[in-house]
Amino acid sequence: MGTFNFQEFLSAFIVLFAVIDIIGSIPIILDLKQKGRSVNAVKATGIAFALLLGFFYVGDGMLRLFQVDIASFAVAGAFVIFLMSLEMILDVEIFKNTGPIKEATLVPLVFPLLAGAGAFTTLLSLRAEYASLNIVLALIVNMVWVYIVLRLTDRIERLLGKGGIYVIRKFFGIILLAISARLFTANLTSLIEQFQAMK
Template sequence: MGAFDFQELLSAFIVLFAVIDIFGAIPIILDQKQKGRTVNAIRATLIAFALLLGFFFAGDMMLRLFQVDIASFAVAGAFVIFLMSLEMILDIEIFKNIGPIKEATLVPLVFPLLAGAGSFTTLLSLRAEYASVNIILALVLNMICVFLVLKLTDRIERLLGKGGIYVIRKFFGIILLAISVRLFTANLTSLIEQFYALK
């Protein structure tokens, strides 16, 4: 599990907060409510947490099954995070949700908004740099934030306004862009060193 480190916890929290982007999801949540689709905050939070935690522990085993190391996955994850940041900064849609399930709590809220490809990729990418205990604690804190935002969606929108939510989304988009570059360069260096060590 590794040793507790507040700096690692804070960094992991910010990364996951930016990827999950619960504030950016507020307009989507409100749109679902306007369409008469109920959103269960407790259920959505618990299911998302279970999925993310399960992938955090089982994802490494899945990678070994496909003979993929964590550095390679982190580089691939950097590309996914990079594309997500472009969505947030440029207001474009790259990842389309065209699944058949229409129930709002599970789709689109839990998957892909809370526990989607970006979150899964980020969790395993973080394992290449941080101790597991710090990532898990950061995930728990993020799930608390998710629950509070889901419970107070209407109030938060009134408080921040559509402009405020828009600015927050852009801000975290830039953070994600920087994170993707750092993940890519750090783990690409590791892969290059492994390549030359094999020669």
């Protein structure tokens, strides 16, 4: 698990905050409610947390099963985070939800908004950089924040306004872009060193 490091915790929190992007999802949640599709805050937060935590611990074993190391996954994850940042910055839709499940709490709220491919990838990418304890604590605090936002969606939208939500989404899009660049360069260097050592 490692020891607690506030800087690692804060960095992991900011990365997960940007990837999960619950503030940016408020318009989607409001649209679901207007269409009569109920959203259960406790259920959504609980299931999302269980999925993310489970993948955080089991995902490494799954990678070993396919003979993929964390550094390689982190490089691949950097590309996913890069694409997510483009979505946020350029207002384009790259990841589309075309699944058959129509229940709002599970789809699209839990998957892919809260516990999607980007969040899964980010967790394992962070594991290549930080101690597990700091990442898990950052995930827990993020899930508490997600629950608060889900409970107070209407109030937050009135407080921030559509313009405020839009600006926040753009800001964290730029943060994600920078994070993807750092993840890519840091882990690509590691992969190159491993390749050279094999010669």
